[in-house]
Amino acid sequence: MPGNPNEIKLVNNAMSNVTRRKIMNFLSTGDKSTEEVGGEVGKSMLDFHLKLLQQASLIEMGEGTVKLSEYGRNFLKEKEEKSMDKTADLSQVKSIDVTEVRQLLPCIADSSKFRVIANIAPPLGGTLKVFEPLFPRGKYSDKINALIIQKGEIITTIYGTGKVTMTMIKSEGEAKESLQNLKSTINDAIVKGVAPAPREKVRVEPMEIYKYLPQTNCGKCGEQSCYTFAIKLMSGEASLEKCTPLKESQYALNQEHLQVLTAYI
Ligand code: SF4
Known part of the structure; x- marks a missing residue:
């Protein structure tokens, strides 16, 4: 099991790549054949990615099969527990309000739909991540400090600054209704706390x-x-x-x- 600085470096390096993280998450659902792993994450450089995970002791490989090692399972479990801890305390968070929809622009991907920009106040800043489990198809991005929620073809992005964008909206009425639902979901959670929801995998084509x-x-x-x-x-x-x-x-x-x-x- 990794313990010394060199071994920890191998683990950090293995987990720094998006494809390898995907492989680990896929294996957390059970042992797989290499064929299945290739089908999930793509076959390009698959051997290389598997080798790095194996070198870091995160996975074990057999004859055409791959599974998480005991260390790999514990590693993922620890990571999950840490992120659950972060979702607990909302006592300092104030209820939000939605200001009027500021702009309706034609959507880039489909000019018959709209792109909406609105604002919520006060901004949720760094606490946005806490709300991720409220939305089965929600995903928090550290890189842009935003919570991204997919529902049907609508993608709503709430930024830490309070800006909210929605794409593929049919009308101003639909935008206002969606924003009100968002407000209620977040404010309910501020009062009652956030319970982790079953995650739904979002597949981008x-x-x-x-x-x-x-x-x-x-x-x-x-x-x-x-x-x-x-x-x-x-x-x-x-x-x-x-x-x-x-x-x-x-x-x-x-x-x-x-x-x-x-x-x-
Ligand atoms: S994706 Fe590549 S080919 Fe396409 S516009 Fe960008 S740089 Fe050019």
Whole structure:
């Protein structure tokens, strides 16, 4: 079992990659064949990822099979317990209110739908993560300090600053109703506490990522096409920063939306 600094370094390195974290989470549902692991996380560099996890003593490999080691199971359990602890104390959090919807913009992915921007006050700041278990398809992203909630085709993003964005909204009425539901869910939790909900896995498809890329196939990311880049992004072999055209002001909204989507990967 890892204990010395070198072994801990191996574990940290193994868990620093999104594909390897996905493999660990997949194995937490039971022993798998390597074929099944490849089907879940993609076959590209699978041997390499498995080898690093094995070197870190997090998994054990047999004849075409993979399973969590005892250390790997304890490692995941400890991580889960730590994150549950963080969801406990809401005594300092004030109830929120939703200010009026500020803007209705055409949605980038579907011009017949709207993108809504609103504000909640007071902002939830660093406590946002605590609310993640309230939403079975919710995901907190440290990187953008935002809680992302998927419900049907609507993606709602609550930022620590109080800004709230919603995409694929049909009407202003639907936006207001969704915001009121959000407010009630959060305020109820502030009063009653947050009970962990069963998690639902959100699967983002490459085509969904592709919709928000510039679609110019310029090659600046090192890939032949934007669609190939989307696939590499999904498998953890590329990062959003490599698409430099996204930094241009005309793609500011696309980039914001892609940051949200890639938080689910
Ligand atoms: S850099 Fe961006 S726009 Fe250019 S090909 Fe890659 S993904 Fe597409």
